[in-house]
Structures are given as structure tokens and as C-alpha cells.
Amino acid sequence: MRIGVITFPGSLDDVDAARAVRLAGAEPVALWHAEHDLKDVEAVVLPGGFSYGDYLRAGAIAARAPMMRDVVDRARQGMPVLGICNGFQVLCEAGLLPGALTRNGHLHFRNRDQALRIERADTAWTSDYEAGQQIVVPVKNGEGRYVAADADLDRIEGEGRVVVRYVEGNPNGSMRDIAGVTSADGRVVGLMPHPEHAVEDLTGPGTDGLGFFTSVLKAVVAA
């Protein structure tokens, strides 16, 4: 199956996302932000990085790229979309996911191997995990603090939209330790940590991140 990886100006982890897709057994397809051609992909990954330098707000300008209109349309029809780090920020800015990502509480960029708890194992991107399972993948961001108004957070929690949560320490001050959320239908998932950096023992803290990329293979077949 073909999984698209969109490159925006300033995308950085696009090569990593493509590698993870390949290691999961799918075919990565490079997509360019300025085009309107999704090239028959069945799912899309929005990679990490600093699209447009994060100069207005992280993800704000990329969310308004031509390709994103197609992604939003297809996502509303159920195409699985995964946003990692900057990709998560783009999805929030594009209105596909609730909440927003702001500057880390301690104001530093922070890169560390982070423990996470899988809260939902029934989304398109997390079905290869068990609910409650703990995994370790790298986190690295300067604007990763998940925020929303309290009432919105209550609603997000109430609807079971939290997919992954930080455990053993919150790296950026995210409210309620939220590391990632999903759309109501479980097809669109965004998270700040980087599962694509935990797909090989040689270069990551382990291979705990691979499950995100293998999960979606089943989600597409099932859809």
C-alpha cells in the first residue's frame, strides 16, 4: 500500500517518516506541499520539522498549503492521517484535531527518550498496541505544550480523544499530560513524540514506534 509523506518548506523528519513507512512494509510516496496531487495514496503522514520556520505559529502557514485542502477533504472521508510533532501542529491549525500546541512551559527545546502510555488502541494508527501499553519513543520540540480551555479538555477527555499520554515525566508542560489526540472517528491522529525515530535498534531507543506505521496497514485494508 502507498502512504504519502508531505514535504513542506522546512519539513525535517520527512526522510525519517518515509523510512518508517518502508520498514513497516508499505511504500512511501513523497508529496509536495504546493501540489494538489495526492498520487493515489491511501494514508498520509505529516512529518516533523519547522515548516516555514514556525515563524508565525508552529504549523500555521503549512496548514494553509494547497495540499492541505486535499488532505482535509480526504480525511473527512476517512483517509488515515498521522501528524507527528510539526505535523500535529499543522493538523490542529487545520482544524482536524482539537487543541493547540504552544511554547514549552520551561521555554527550552527538549529532546529526550520519553515514556508514553497508549490510551486508545482502536485508532487507525494505534491498533497494533494494547490499551494501557507503555512505550518509549523520542520527544523533541520547542513548542509542544498541548493546551486547550478547561471545558474543551473535559470534552476531549470525555470523548476519549486522548490517544497517548506522557508518563514518568511531562517533557513540555502539556495539559493533562496529553501527548497525542485523535479525531472523533479515530482516523486522524496527531502526537508530539516521534515514533518514526524508534523504528530501528541501531538509531533509536528501540523499535516501539513501528506500531504506528504497521497499524495503518490494517486500517486501510479494513476500511
Place this chain on the structure above:
Amino acid sequence: MTQDSATQGLSDLDTGPGPLQHRLDTVELAARTPDVEQPYGELGLESDEYARITAILGRRPTTAELAMYSVMWSEHCSYKSSKVHLRRFGDLPRSEALLVGIGENAGVVDVGDGYAVTFKVESHNHPSYVEPYQGAATGVGGIVRDILTMGARPIAVMDSLRFGRADAPDTARVLPGVVAGVGGYGNCLGLPNIGGELLFDDCYAGNPLVNALCVGVMKHEDVRLAKAEGAGNKVVLFGARTGGDGIGGVSVLASETFDAEGPAKRPSVQVGDPFTEKLLIEACLEIFREDLVTGIQDLGGAGLSCATSELASAGTGGMHVDLDAVPLRDSTLTPAEILMSESQERMCAIVEPGKVEQFLAVCRKWDVLATVIGEVTEGDRLTVDWHGERIVDVPPRTVAHEGPVYDRPMQRPADLDDLQADDPAALARPTTPEELAAHWLAVVASPDGADKTWVTEQYDRYVRGNTVLAQPDDAGVVRIDEETSRGIALALDGNGRYARLDPYAGTQLNLAEAYRNVAVSGARPLAVTNCLNFGSPEEPEVMWQFAEAVRGLADACRELGLPVTGGNVSLYNQTGDVPINPTPVIGVLGVHEDVRTRVPTGWRTAGETVLLLGETRPEFGGSAWASVVHGHLGGRPPAVDLGAERALGELLAALGREGLVSSAHDLADGGLAQTLAESALRYGTGARLTLDGDPFTALFSESAARVVVTTTDPEAVRATAEWTGVPVTALGTTGGDVLAVEGVAELPLAELRAAWSATLPALFGTPEATVGSVPAGTVPTS
């Protein structure tokens, strides 16, 4: 204010548009007005240098020419004080691994399978003191462009940082900004930071050292050179617009006698835009793939002056530039300022006319501004026009390569004999187990010895997905081919205390340490780069230190069979009148045939045998123990034994290849005490050890050519070591949550970790510390 006569001075010339509209200082005017007084002294030129320029041109230089010569003949660009010494590196035997040597933007090394690697360290010391965030950020940006210019994709960065005392108030201003700047730029560029150094010493209080390394990889056939050839080929300037950055000195020409109506004094601080640089990288790599350039050069120090004169002089010599075509961010810039501007994120390419359209299209795709500003011409003159008038007409070689060369007076420092005689043998040593344990903790928890996570957490080490080892491992290791697992290793080391005590031996020890760090990872050392940070070359004692350091490095490279691929010299590093300790930072590049055989530094498994490779002698001169416990610097540095280093390197390579060791960590600052603590804390595995002989010497001596390894097969390690002649001492066995040394100390890892990891957060941990030096949100765009 009106001045009609050009002979009254040049302060009113070249001020561009504005209320005053002064006359332009053209070549024609310069020829007619030989007696005009020019402010060459304020631009840093000596009177004999000015006379030489006049002799070269056969007339006085125009304002624009004077600006070009002054900046290109500065110490920073011309290496005029260091050149005579650096020739030693060029005299080293030709290495087969060296594809491109000294003289280009960075050397290029063959790492096998058709891959070539280019790497270089550069200083950004003074700018980082003035504006820590931007100074450090633009330091990273500059070295990345040097690597890109060679045709390589930049794949990783490292940073070697030195500050004044860790608890000094100014360190709290400078360090957080520098770290945030290195991280802010590198992270946004998508380059993993794989290691470096962080050290503190009073001598850096008013002059921190910020040395950044970048490494890039390409195929052999992709190597690009900076030269302008082929008359009619176009000169294309691309990247950011040109503003008034970094031309403080040159603005003397414009602002000297001006009132409020004149142009403002230009800021000397350069502001970095990593997003633009990322686009520049991707655009350049696409341009290289499509084979659209015949030559390329980045714009760094001295901006367009440097790029145009170097491109022209490396080619056939002729080039014409129409300065009006340069896209400006600030329309009040004078032509001299445009030529000197150090605005960041700019490159200059030589493009065949038939490929210009395609070149511009690639730039458009990446939102990179690109403009044709001139062309390669017949002949050997570099000419520049402004508003249709000729303002520069020079032989480019005289600007770029034929600057002054000084063989400055040298003198062995008067205090060196006393310093070397002040042997640390006289210092009070710990005798009881309690004292030994206290000194051990003091060394490990000192700012130099402490956990560097506070810094490295601010750097992305994962991006691009090829980082195999990074700090706190001894060397950074990066995979360059996913199919074959071929990779490279890099280490940067520069002990200034050793070099202060003996610059010749100290520099060799720095090389030896970097060599050892690369070997420890299992890699084969291949090539050397350097960043030589010293005080004022006008001080004979500093010049002597510099010459000794260069001689030491050249001799050691010859003995180890390693080429020097290039380097950087940073002079005038001093606080007030006091020069910094001579600080030659040495980088060693190694190759891994298969990075899967890399050896990490930490202990992971209980029950393994801990072995010390190499010989320990009572050597405490310049040691961390003497510095931390007694605030002492004196005596002689540890003995250099390059034969032993080479044998150790061969042994480590063999052990790595055969998979005989599960960890290896070199001994350097802090000796065995530091190495044992770091090995245990890495993965939280303790050990029970016995030290032969005097425990103080065993723990705190800094004898070189030593490494601690762990193994499940000590007999096999011994057998291999015997073959290379490296002494092996069994220390004990890994396991438990205590680092225990028989009769000396029982250090619970929790206690050790608390001491080791608390130091930097306690000094710099409050987020408020960065307010004021870090722009809110992100780096400001221009």
C-alpha cells in the same frame, strides 16, 4: 554640510541615496585624486599595507576597493599571522584518503564505497560574546554553508563550547543564549547534534569559545569547487537579501562624520534565519543533482567581497558584478557596505547562460530569491559597477590570496618555566577513603565533569534517523548508507590547560584524545581538522604558543599518518589584556565499515569483566583533580606516546571488529575516576573493582593512551592486546547499583547520579535565565 571638493576627505562619499547625495568614489575619480586621505587605519590596515594596495592598483583605492581590501586582508580572512606556520600542514605526506586538501572551503576525505566526507570546525567566539544567541546560531549557519559549498549534504553538527567560571554572572548570560542558539539553528535546519564539549575556565570569562563543526557526505563525483571559469558564465547571488549585518567596521566609511541625517551606524550583529538556510540547502542539493553550476561559494565573513574575489581568483581571474542588481533589505546601504555585508544565508554560483533559467526555477520552487548579478569575463580583473559607474577594478588574486603575510616575533612565555616547575606533586593528596571519595565526587560533579544533559537535551540528535552514537558517547557516529551500514565517527577535543603548560605536547594530547575517542567507538581514524583559538598574535608569547601548537599537531599527524584537511584560526581571544589559554580544538574523523559493530561507552550488563587498557603513571599536571580540588594549574602535561595511541587504536579496532567488547570509554580529564562514573551512570549499572597500587594515582592520573573496556571474554581481549603490545589490567566486574572500589569508596549510583546531574541545572536551570537573550518564540526573521 556641503563638500564639493573630493580632496577634502572621503567621509562624504558613497553614501548612496539620501538627503545628502554625495559624489560616488569611482575608479576614475580615484585616479584623478591621488592625495585624498583615506581612513585605512580605522579599517584595521597598517600604513605599509595601504601603501601596498596603492602600489598594486597604481593609484589610491576607491572607497569600495579600500573596504574590500581591508576586510579581506584582516586577520580573520587572510590568516596573515598564522599562514607561515600553517604551511606545516601542507607539508605532511600526501594521504590517499584526501580527495581535496587545504585551501578549499573544507577538505574532502574518501571514506570508501565511492563516498566522500567533508568536515570542518569554525569559531564564532567574538560574535557569541556580544549576542550569544545570534552569535552561536550564525556560527552554525556559516559552517553548514561551508560544507554545502563542497557539494555535500550536511548530515550532522557538533559544538565545542568554553565559558568563564560556571558560577560567574556573565556565564549565566552567555551560556544559555549560546546553547539555545546552537540548538535553535541546528534543530531548525534538521541536522542532528552528535557531540562536542562544554568546559569552563576563568580565562574565557570575557571571551567564550564557540566552535562549531559540520560534516557532510557526497559521492566522489559530486565534489564542487569554488571557482569562476568560462567567460560569459553568469554570477548568481541567491538566498537572503543583503542588509547591514556585520559591517560595523566598514561603516566607518559611511558614518564617521555624519550627523543625524546620515545612515545609522550599522549593527555588527548578524541575525540568523535557519528556515532560509534549510531552503538554501535543499535548493543547492537539487541544483547539484541537476548539474546546474560550474562553481559555487558561500557568503560568510567579508560577504560578496570574499565570494567574488575568491571565485574569480580560483578561476581565470575575470569577473564583472553589477552591484545595483543585488537585492537589498535596506535601501540605504552604500556600495562599500553591500560589498562587505555579512548578511547570512547567501550563496554565489557560477552558472552557464543556458542553465540560468533552470537554476532560477529550482530556486523559485524552494522560495529562494536568486538574481544574476554579473558574469565571468575575459582577462584577470574583478570589476564592480554602481549606478553605471566603475567603483572597483582590481586583480582579484591580490584581494583574496596575495594579502600580507607576517612572520611575527615569537617568544617563549616568561612565566612558563615557573609554571612547569610548579609541580602538582606538592599538592595535598587525599589519603583516607573518605577523602578519596570526596575528591572523586568533587571531580565528577564539577561543571567540567558533570552531566551535560542540560545542554544536549536542547539539541535534536535524532533527525535524519542515522545517528548511531551521540554525546555522552566519546564519539558521534552517523550512518551514511542504509544498505551497507557504512558510517563515520567524529570527535572534538581541546584541553586548554595542557596546552597552556606545553602547547606542543598539549596539542598532541588533544589530537590523541580525539583519535582515541574515534577509535573507542570502533572506527578507523582517517583525517584531522582543527580550530586554533589563541590570544593576540601581536604578543610574541602568544605567537610562540601558536607556532608550537601547529608544530605539535603537524608532527603528531605525521606520526599517526593522518592528513590535516583544513581548519580555522581564531586569534585575539583575550579578556582585557590576558590571553585565553591556548586552545587548539582538534577534530578527528574516522570510518566505520559497518556501524552495527559500534561500541558504546556505558556498562549495560552485569557480570562483565572491567579491563583497563594502557599504562598509568603518576601524571597530574593540568589535571582535573588539581584544578577542581586545588584550583591549581602547573607542572607538565601527561607524556605523549603516539606509538601507544596507535597501538591502542589498532587494538580497539580489532576488538570492535571481533565483537569482543561490549563497552569502551576513554580516559581523559578526571582520569579513571571520571571514566568509571560515566560508564556506570550511562545505563545505571555499577561495578565492584580493585585498584592496584596507590589508589589516588589510579583514580586521578591523566596518563594518555588509556581506555576502560568491558567484556565477557577477558582472555580473548588479553590475547589480542598482547599482539598489539598494550598492557591490560583487570579492575573487577560490572553489576549492582553501587560503584565500589575496594578500600576506597562505595558510591551508590543514586548518590553519584544526584551529584553528577545536579550541577548544570543548579547553575542554569531556571527558564528565566534565557529571557533577554533568546528572542521570544523563535529566531526573528529579517
Place this chain on the structure above:
Amino acid sequence: MPRVVVDVVLKPEISDPQGQAVLGALGRLGHDSVTSVRQGKHFVLEVDGTPDEAELRQIAETLLANPVIEDVELHIPKD
């Protein structure tokens, strides 16, 4: 050419670590009278012709600010 100013600040309910850091620094400098700091963004837009308030509000609310966490204030010259 008319200049329109758009100020973007975090909604009162969203915490502002940058503002808090500035407040902490002010306290250390002895400026105890300042009790709260909120940091925001200030945009200056040069507009061709007469500014269209509705259009500018849309620009401010859909791009310059993220309405999930930020409020906008528009300052349009009256003459």
C-alpha cells in the same frame, strides 16, 4: 498608505510561560509593582486603499491568530 495594527494575545485562560518568565525577571530587578505580564504579537499591515474591516478581521482571525488559544485586537485608522 494606511497602516492597520493587529495585536494578538493569548486568551486569559491559557497560561503564558514567556510572560511569566518576564514577570519573574522584573521581580528580581525590584519592579514589584508589576503583578502580571502577558506576551503577545504585534503585526503592522500596510493596506492599499481604504481598509476593509471585515476582511482584516478575517485575516487576523484565520491566519495571524489561532482562535483556539488567542484573541485579536484590530486597530484601524479612522481617517
